[in-house]
Amino acid sequence: VPVNARRPTTRRAGAKAELPITIDAIVDTAFRMIDERGATAFSMRSLATELGVFPATIYWHVTDRAHLLGLVNERWISQLELPDDDLDWLTWMRQTAHRYRALAHRHPNVARLVTIERERNTDTLTVPDRLIGKLVAAGFDDELVHAYNACMVAAQGFVVMELAQLPDPDSGPEAVAEAEAELRALDAERFPHVAAHFDELADRAMSVRWSAGVDAPLDTSFDWFLDVVFAGLELKLAASRPTARRAGSRARKR
Amino acid sequence: VPVNARRPTTRRAGAKAELPITIDAIVDTAFRMIDERGATAFSMRSLATELGVFPATIYWHVTDRAHLLGLVNERWISQLELPDDDLDWLTWMRQTAHRYRALAHRHPNVARLVTIERERNTDTLTVPDRLIGKLVAAGFDDELVHAYNACMVAAQGFVVMELAQLPDPDSGPEAVAEAEAELRALDAERFPHVAAHFDELADRAMSVRWSAGVDAPLDTSFDWFLDVVFAGLELKLAASRPTARRAGSRARKR
DNA sequence: ACCTGAACACCGTTCAAGT
DNA sequence: ACCTGAACACCGTTCAAGT
Numbered sequence: 001v002p003v004n005a006r007r008p009t010t011r012r013a014g015a016k017a018e019l020p021i022t023i024d025a026i027v028d029t030a031f032r033m034i035d036e037r038g039a040t041a042f043s044m045r046s047l048a049t050e051l052g053v054f055p056a057t058i059y060w061h062v063t064d065r066a067h068l069l070g071l072v073n074e075r076w077i078s079q080l081e082l083p084d085d086d087l088d089w090l091t092w093m094r095q096t097a098h099r100y101r102a103l104a105h106r107h108p109n110v111a112r113l114v115t116i117e118r119e120r121n122t123d124t125l126t127v128p129d130r131l132i133g134k135l136v137a138a139g140f141d142d143e144l145v146h147a148y149n150a151c152m153v154a155a156q157g158f159v160v161m162e163l164a165q166l167p168d169p170d171s172g173p174e175a176v177a178e179a180e181a182e183l184r185a186l187d188a189e190r191f192p193h194v195a196a197h198f199d200e201l202a203d204r205a206m207s208v209r210w211s212a213g214v215d216a217p218l219d220t221s222f223d224w225f226l227d228v229v230f231a232g233l234e235l236k237l238a239a240s241r242p243t244a245r246r247a248g249s250r251a252r253k254r
Numbered sequence: 255v256p257v258n259a260r261r262p263t264t265r266r267a268g269a270k271a272e273l274p275i276t277i278d279a280i281v282d283t284a285f286r287m288i289d290e291r292g293a294t295a296f297s298m299r300s301l302a303t304e305l306g307v308f309p310a311t312i313y314w315h316v317t318d319r320a321h322l323l324g325l326v327n328e329r330w331i332s333q334l335e336l337p338d339d340d341l342d343w344l345t346w347m348r349q350t351a352h353r354y355r356a357l358a359h360r361h362p363n364v365a366r367l368v369t370i371e372r373e374r375n376t377d378t379l380t381v382p383d384r385l386i387g388k389l390v391a392a393g394f395d396d397e398l399v400h401a402y403n404a405c406m407v408a409a410q411g412f413v414v415m416e417l418a419q420l421p422d423p424d425s426g427p428e429a430v431a432e433a434e435a436e437l438r439a440l441d442a443e444r445f446p447h448v449a450a451h452f453d454e455l456a457d458r459a460m461s462v463r464w465s466a467g468v469d470a471p472l473d474t475s476f477d478w479f480l481d482v483v484f485a486g487l488e489l490k491l492a493a494s495r496p497t498a499r500r501a502g503s504r505a506r507k508r
Numbered sequence: 509a510c511c512t513g514a515a516c517a518c519c520g521t522t523c524a525a526g527t
Numbered sequence: 528a529c530c531t532g533a534a535c536a537c538c539g540t541t542c543a544a545g546t
Binding site: 043044045055056059064065 | 537538539540541542
């Protein structure tokens with residue numbers, strides 16, 4: 001069964017498309033295709049068909065697939081509204097992490113594809129820049145890089161793993177049911193601990209899931225993980241920052 | 255220039271391959287191809303060519319590409335040697351995380367591909383099982399799932415993000431040089447904080463990198479992140495575990 | 509400047525047919 | 528049981544040629 005039965009509208013060679021193809025229309029359509037029908041439904045060719053042009057037309061506007069995905073990523077992440085700047089850094093970080101995850105769950109297909117396959121795009125450094133600003137204001141100095149990387153893994157790393165689909169739900173609900181059956185029938189001799197705590201772990205622990213991350217969101221685990229990371233970050237900050245009692249110890253550091 | 259110039263060795267229809275194709279040989283060869291030549295060099299067809307058989311032959315031994323990658327993942331992760339069981343849980347976790355990351359850095363191409371694209375494989379639950387056992391022994395009870403997910407994100411999540419290649423070094427060193435140049439020429443008006451701390455962040459912060467994760471490993475950031483997460487985990491544990499002073503408070507929880 | 513039409517070099521997967 | 532040979536339905540990307 002041919003998926004792309006729709007051919008480009010017949011048009012004389014060199015003729016302009018009826019509605020002219022702009023880069024905005026390309027990125028917009030790509031976003032919608034991935035968002036609504038999933039990553040597998042998207043290709044440079046299916047995108048061209050959707051736009052009613054030949055594949056080569058796309059390549060006049062974007063350099064290649066990775067570049068296009070970089071632009072889709074930009075369009076996606078630009079929807080992230082950052083919290084008010086005069087919030088204290090911990091509240092700000094938590095809210096940012098929550099909003100990032102919420103955005104990813106609103107567009108899981110896009111999030112999954114572009115976080116991994118996109119090309120680096122300087123225009124998406126807006127969020128990192130404000131995040132770094134907040135960390136500097138919080139007092140992170142020598143350890144700024146590490147604090148930044150920690151925050152990125154806490155939010156992006158968690159979401160990437162949460163949304164990873166194993167099994168791929170695109171291969172039908174019977175594959176999901178099969179995965180569930182296999183996990184429920186786990187050999188208690190080989191995997192004693194998983195078996196002993198199966199009910200608590202089932203569809204909630206990273207390796208013991210059958211539903212996709214969107215269908216079985218790890219809301220509580222995410223909050224709990226943010227607790228863990230931010231508590232740890234506060235300790236690091238307290239250790240690096242001189243207390244009132246030990247004032248002057250900071251000068252020694254430089 | 256045709257990449258797969260080598261055709262299957264000419265052989266009469268139905269004739270057995272000179273060295274018989276076993277599933278072990280398939281998984282082994284796939285692993286080596288991905289490991290040595292990268293994910294782009296691997297395909298079901300290039301694998302068949304390498305083995306001197308027709309593509310269809312592979313499908314007699316494995317169901318599809320995702321299944322094969324699941325087996326490659328199994329072969330990869332089976333090289334992870336877990337620390338001694340009578341270590342205290344924190345030391346055990348740290349060592350496990352370190353060994354996992356070291357294994358990923360020994361086979362970055364394999365790690366990158368199989369952590370995302372593989373099919374779920376019950377046989378790879380050995381590590382999760384022992385990890386869960388350790389967390390239970392440590393005292394995690396109601397929050398076992400969350401503690402497990404936290405540990406997984408801390409190790410796997412960090413490494414996935416570290417090894418993500420933006421830009422893809424497969425597209426040549428000039429693409430890497432271009433990314434560096436673009437980042438060095440960042441607009442200080444648009445990205446004031448990144449610009450102000452560029453030297454500290456350059457090639458060390460997740461979004462401000464041009465080298466691949468293998469070439470510019472984030473060793474210190476990883477250790478620092480483990481500090482953060484495990485300190486946070488200890489606090490969670492202390493909060494849930496009744497102290498000697500407040501003994502008996504635990505019974506109330508069930 | 510912007511698009512067509514066609515081609516190139518690939519993919520994953522299926523299936524009847526061979527031994 | 529295990530493999531061939533061929534086909535099906537796709538990919539991403541390039542390029543001469545049109546208007």
